[in-house]
Amino acid sequence: MKIKIVLLILVLTSHYLQAEDGHDLWLRSKSPVPVNIVCKASSQTLSIAKKELLQGWQGFENATVLLSLKKDKTIKNDGFKLTENSIQANTELGILYGTYELLRRQQTGEVIKDEVCNPSYENRVLNHWDNLDGSIERGYAGHSIFWRKGDDAFVVTEKDKVLWQEYARANASVGINGSVLNNVNSSPNMLKTEILNRVKAIADILRPYGVKVYISAKFSSPTVIGGLKSSDPLNPEVIKWWQDKAKEIYSLVPDFGGFLVKANSEGQVGPQDYGRTHADGANLLADAVRPYGGIVMWRAFVYSTSNEDRAKQAYKEFLPLDGKFHDNVIVQVKNGPIDFQPREPFSPLFGAMKKTSIMPEVQITQEYLGHSIDLVYLSTMWEEFLKSDTYQEGKGSTVARCTDGSIYPQKHTGIAGVANVGLDANWCGHLFAQSNWYAFGRLAWNNQMSSEKIADEWIKLTFNQTSTSKSISSKDWTENFLKQVKQMMMDSREAAVNYSMPLGLHHIMSANGHYGPGPWWAPARMRKDWTPPYFHQADSLGVGFDRTKASSNAVSQYHEPLASMFNDVNTCPDIYLLWFHHLPWDYKMKNGHTLWDDICYHYNTGLRQVHQFQQIWEKVQPYVDVERFGNVKERLSMQINNAQLWNDGCVLYFQKFSKKPIPADIDQPVGKLEDIINNDLKRPTPWAKH
Ligand code: GCW
Numbered sequence: 001m002k003i004k005i006v007l008l009i010l011v012l013t014s015h016y017l018q019a020e021d022g023h024d025l026w027l028r029s030k031s032p033v034p035v036n037i038v039c040k041a042s043s044q045t046l047s048i049a050k051k052e053l054l055q056g057w058q059g060f061e062n063a064t065v066l067l068s069l070k071k072d073k074t075i076k077n078d079g080f081k082l083t084e085n086s087i088q089a090n091t092e093l094g095i096l097y098g099t100y101e102l103l104r105r106q107q108t109g110e111v112i113k114d115e116v117c118n119p120s121y122e123n124r125v126l127n128h129w130d131n132l133d134g135s136i137e138r139g140y141a142g143h144s145i146f147w148r149k150g151d152d153a154f155v156v157t158e159k160d161k162v163l164w165q166e167y168a169r170a171n172a173s174v175g176i177n178g179s180v181l182n183n184v185n186s187s188p189n190m191l192k193t194e195i196l197n198r199v200k201a202i203a204d205i206l207r208p209y210g211v212k213v214y215i216s217a218k219f220s221s222p223t224v225i226g227g228l229k230s231s232d233p234l235n236p237e238v239i240k241w242w243q244d245k246a247k248e249i250y251s252l253v254p255d256f257g258g259f260l261v262k263a264n265s266e267g268q269v270g271p272q273d274y275g276r277t278h279a280d281g282a283n284l285l286a287d288a289v290r291p292y293g294g295i296v297m298w299r300a301f302v303y304s305t306s307n308e309d310r311a312k313q314a315y316k317e318f319l320p321l322d323g324k325f326h327d328n329v330i331v332q333v334k335n336g337p338i339d340f341q342p343r344e345p346f347s348p349l350f351g352a353m354k355k356t357s358i359m360p361e362v363q364i365t366q367e368y369l370g371h372s373i374d375l376v377y378l379s380t381m382w383e384e385f386l387k388s389d390t391y392q393e394g395k396g397s398t399v400a401r402c403t404d405g406s407i408y409p410q411k412h413t414g415i416a417g418v419a420n421v422g423l424d425a426n427w428c429g430h431l432f433a434q435s436n437w438y439a440f441g442r443l444a445w446n447n448q449m450s451s452e453k454i455a456d457e458w459i460k461l462t463f464n465q466t467s468t469s470k471s472i473s474s475k476d477w478t479e480n481f482l483k484q485v486k487q488m489m490m491d492s493r494e495a496a497v498n499y500s501m502p503l504g505l506h507h508i509m510s511a512n513g514h515y516g517p518g519p520w521w522a523p524a525r526m527r528k529d530w531t532p533p534y535f536h537q538a539d540s541l542g543v544g545f546d547r548t549k550a551s552s553n554a555v556s557q558y559h560e561p562l563a564s565m566f567n568d569v570n571t572c573p574d575i576y577l578l579w580f581h582h583l584p585w586d587y588k589m590k591n592g593h594t595l596w597d598d599i600c601y602h603y604n605t606g607l608r609q610v611h612q613f614q615q616i617w618e619k620v621q622p623y624v625d626v627e628r629f630g631n632v633k634e635r636l637s638m639q640i641n642n643a644q645l646w647n648d649g650c651v652l653y654f655q656k657f658s659k660k661p662i663p664a665d666i667d668q669p670v671g672k673l674e675d676i677i678n679n680d681l682k683r684p685t686p687w688a689k690h
Pocket of ligand 1: 129137138184185262266301339340367
C-alpha cells in the first residue's frame with residue numbers, strides 16, 4: 001500500500017514538474033555554461049544584466065564577457081555595441097538590452113558579429129486597456145495584472161510583485177520601455193492619491209527593467225475629481241489643477257513617463273466641449289509634465305459630429321493643427337483610418353503631418369482578429385503597414401521612416417501597442433498570441449525587421465527541442481516543426497482576412513463582442529458609422545464603399561501617386577478594392593472571376609487555410625509538450641467554427657443582394673442565414689467568463 005502511495009505521489013509530482021502552462025513565454029531557463037562577467041559599474045539594472053548572463057550563457061565555456069558603459073557616437077539612446085564577448089552602451093539599459101540580444105542570438109543560433117544596434121523608436125509603449133475593477137476592455141486573457149476590486153485592491157502582495165517583475169523582464173527582453181497602466185476610456189479615479197500609490201508600487205518594480213509607467217488621463221478630471229466648474233484647457237484654475245497633479249505624481253514616481261489621452265471620442269469629454277482644439281488640450285497636459293521631462297501621447301482616434309466619411313475624420317481634424325502642438329506632445333495615430341480592422345490602408349495622417357511628432361498605434365490584442373481564440377500572427381500586418389509608402393517626401397517615405405525620425409526632425413518618436421496581457425497563466429490566452437507581444441517589441445526596436453525572422457526567433461525560443469522528452473534531431477526539428485509552424489504563422493493573418501473581410505471589406509463584424517460576422521447589424525437609432533451596412537454598402541447593384549473623387553473623396557487624403565492609384569479601379573490593389581470602390585457584383589476581377597465569385601472564393605480559401613493549420617498542428621504533436629499542444633488544438637477547432645460562421649454568414653448575406661449562385665467548385669455553406677443572424681444577436685462573447 002505504502003509503495004503504491006509513494007508511486008502515485010511520484011507520478012503526480014513528475015507530471016506537475018513537467019506541466020507546461022506557457023508562463024515562461026520566450027524566456028525559458030537553460031542549463032547555463034559557466035561564464036565570467038566583468039563590469040566596473042554597479043546598479044540594479046546592471047545586476048539584472050549580470051544575472052541573466054550567468055543564468056543563460058550558451059557561448060564558450062568560461063568566456064569572459066565585458067560590460068562597459070562608455071559613450072560612443074554611433075550608439076544612440078539605449079542602443080548597444082555587441083561582440084561575441086562584450087556589450088558596450090551609453091546607458092545601463094543599453095547594457096541590459098545588449099544582454100538580451102546576445103543571449104537571444106546564442107539560443108537561436110544567429111551569428112554574433114561586431115555590430116551596433118540602435119532602437120528605431122525612442123518610446124516603445126504598451127497601452128493596457130485595463131480598468132480599475134480589474135476588467136480589461138477588449139482583453140481576452142483574464143483580468144488585469146495591475147488592478148483588481150475587492151478588499152485587497154490596494155494591497156501590494158508578494159504575488160503582485162513577482163508577476164510585475166516577470167512582466168517587466170519580458171518587456172525588457174524585447175526592448176519595450178513603457179507601459180500605460182490603464183484604459184484610455186479612463187476612470188477619473190485613476191488620478192486619486194490611493195491609486196497613484198499603487199502606480200508608484202508598480203513603477204518601483206518596473207524601473208530596473210527600464211519600463212516607465214504612464215497613465216491614461218481623463219480630460220474632465222478637474223471637474224470630476226477636482227471639484228472645478230470646468231475642465232476648459234485655457235482656464236487658469238484648470239491649468240493649476242493639472243500642474244499640481246503632475247507635481248504630486250512626480251513626487252511619487254520621479255521618472256513618470258507622462259499621459260495618454262483619448263478625448264472627444266466615443267463619449268469622452270475633450271477640449272472641443274469647451275470650444276478649444278485638440279492642440280489646446282494636449283498642450284495643457286504637456287506643459288504640466290514638461291518640468292519633469294514627461295510627454296503627452298494624444299490620440300487621433302476621434303469622431304466628428306458631421307456625417308463625413310468615417311475614414312476621413314481624423315485627418316480632417318488633425319491636419320490643420322500641424323505645428324500647433326508643443327514639442328513634448330506626440331500625436332498617436334491608429335495604423336488605419338477606421339479602427340484596427342483585419343486589413344486597412346495606412347492612415348493618411350502618416351507623413352502628412354510634418355511638423356508634429358507622430359506615433360503609430362497598433363492593436364496587439366485581437367479585437368477584430370479572433371480574440372485569443374484564432375491563431376493570427378500579427379507581425380505580417382504591422383510589417384505591411386510600416387513598409388507602406390506614403391510618398392509624402394518622395395518615393396520611399398514609408399510609414400516607418402515618417403515616424404522614426406529618419407524623414408522629419410521629430411523631437412520625440414514612439415510606437416504604441418494595445419496589450420494582450422492578462423492574468424491567464426500563459427499571459428495572452430492563446431499560446432500563439434504571445435508571438436504578437438514578442439513581435440510588437442521586436443518591431444518597435446527595429447522597424448525594418450522581417451516578420452519571418454521574428455517568427456523564427458519566437459518559435460526557437462518558445463519551443464526548444466527539449467520541449468518534449470523525445471530525442472529529436474536538429475534537422476528533424478527544423479524541417480518538421482520549425483518550418484511548418486513558421487509557415488502557418490506567416491499565412492495566418494491573410495487567412496483571417498480571407499475568412500472575415502477580404503478584398504477591402506471592413507467593419508462587418510458582429511456587434512456582439514466583435515467576434516464573428518455581423519454585416520446585417522443596423523439598429524435604427526445607432527450612429528450610422530458604427531453599423532456594418534454603412535461600411536459595406538451592399539445593394540442590388542454591388543458592394544463596397546465608394547471613396548473615389550466622385551464620392552466621399554477619401555482618396556484625396558493620400559499623396560500622389562496613391563490618390564490616383566486608389567481612385568482608379570484598374571490600378572487600385574485588390575486588397576483595398578472594396579475599401580475605395582462600390583462595384584457591381586459581376587465586375588470582372590483581374591484574375592477573370594466576377595466580383596461575386598471572387599468574394600465567395602476568398603471566404604472559402606480562408607476556411608480551407610484554417611483546416612490546413614489544424615492539419616499542420618496535428619502533425620507537429622510529437623514536437624510539443626502535451627499542455628501547449630492542447631491549448632492550441634482546442635483553439636484551432638474553435639477557429640474553424642469561426643471561419644465557417646464567417647463564410648456562411650457573409651456569403652449568404654451578400655447573396656441576398658447579388659442573387660447569384662455560389663460557385664459550385666467550393667464548399668457550400670452549412671448554416672442558414674436566418675439562424676446565424678438570430679444566434680448572433682443572442683450570442684455571448686466566447687470568453688464571457690472574463
Ligand atoms: O476599437 C475601438 C474599441 C473600443 C476602444 C476604442 C479606442 C478603448 O472597440 O473598445 O476603446 O476603439 O481605441 O478608443
